[in-house]
Amino acid sequence: MTPPRDALSHDRVLQAALALADAHGLESLSMRRLGTELGVEAMSLYRHVPSKDALLDAMVDAIVDSWVAVDAAPGEWRARLAAIMHRAHGALLARPWAVELVTVRPLVGDGRLRYAESITTALLDAGFSPQLAHHGLHIVDGTIMGFTAQQARRPTAAALGDRVQALYDGALADEFPGISRTILEHHDHDEEYALMVDLVLDGLARLRDGSPPPRSGSGANYVLTVA
Structure with missing residues (x-):
C-alpha cells in the first residue's frame, strides 16, 4: 500500500537511504530505487531532500553524529575521546560503504559540528590550550579515518599477491x-586500533603536561574538515 505523501519526512527518507546502502551497498542508492523502497514516486522525495547530493551529505552527517560519546563522565577526557574513537571505528567497519563517503563529502553539517565540538570541549575541559585542542581534534579524527579506511579496504592475503x-x-x-x-605470533587489527587509541591519548596528555615539540615544515594552519 502506498503511504500518503504526508507520511514522508526528511528523516524517513534519510533512514531509508541508510538502510538501502547497508543492505545493497552505496552504488545501489538512486532516487528512483529509494522511492520504490518507500512506495512513492522518486519525484516525491525531492519535497524532503533537494537532491541526491544533499541526501548523501545528510547521510554523512547522521553517521558522524552517531559517534559522539554521551556515556562518559564529563571530566574523564580520555574516556570521552576513547569512546568516540572506538564508536566511530566500529560504526564504519559495520558500514564499509560509508568510509569512502565520509572522506569525500566536504560539507560540514550540524552532526559533524557536534562531533568536533565533543572532541574539542573534552580537551578544553581537561586543560588543553585552544591550539592543542585544535591539533587534538585533527589528530583524533585523522587516526579514526586513516586506520579505519586502511582496515576496511584491506584485501585478503591472497589478493595481495x-x-x-x-x-x-x-x-x-x-x-x-x-x-x-x-604474522605467525600475532595479527589482531582490533588490538592494533586499541593500541593506536592509547598512543594518541598518551601523546596528547604529554603535550598538555609539557612543552609541545618543535614543529617542522611550513607550519600552515589547519582547515576544519571534520572528515
Whole structure:
C-alpha cells in the first residue's frame, strides 16, 4: 500500500537511504530505487531532500553524529575521546560503504559540528590550550579515518599477491624472518586500533603536561574538515 505523501519526512527518507546502502551497498542508492523502497514516486522525495547530493551529505552527517560519546563522565577526557574513537571505528567497519563517503563529502553539517565540538570541549575541559585542542581534534579524527579506511579496504592475503600469501603460509620465514614472526605470533587489527587509541591519548596528555615539540615544515594552519 502506498503511504500518503504526508507520511514522508526528511528523516524517513534519510533512514531509508541508510538502510538501502547497508543492505545493497552505496552504488545501489538512486532516487528512483529509494522511492520504490518507500512506495512513492522518486519525484516525491525531492519535497524532503533537494537532491541526491544533499541526501548523501545528510547521510554523512547522521553517521558522524552517531559517534559522539554521551556515556562518559564529563571530566574523564580520555574516556570521552576513547569512546568516540572506538564508536566511530566500529560504526564504519559495520558500514564499509560509508568510509569512502565520509572522506569525500566536504560539507560540514550540524552532526559533524557536534562531533568536533565533543572532541574539542573534552580537551578544553581537561586543560588543553585552544591550539592543542585544535591539533587534538585533527589528530583524533585523522587516526579514526586513516586506520579505519586502511582496515576496511584491506584485501585478503591472497589478493595481495603470491609473495604475501607465501608469507602468511610461513614459506618465506628465512628470507623475511621479522615479518614472518609477527604474522605467525600475532595479527589482531582490533588490538592494533586499541593500541593506536592509547598512543594518541598518551601523546596528547604529554603535550598538555609539557612543552609541545618543535614543529617542522611550513607550519600552515589547519582547515576544519571534520572528515
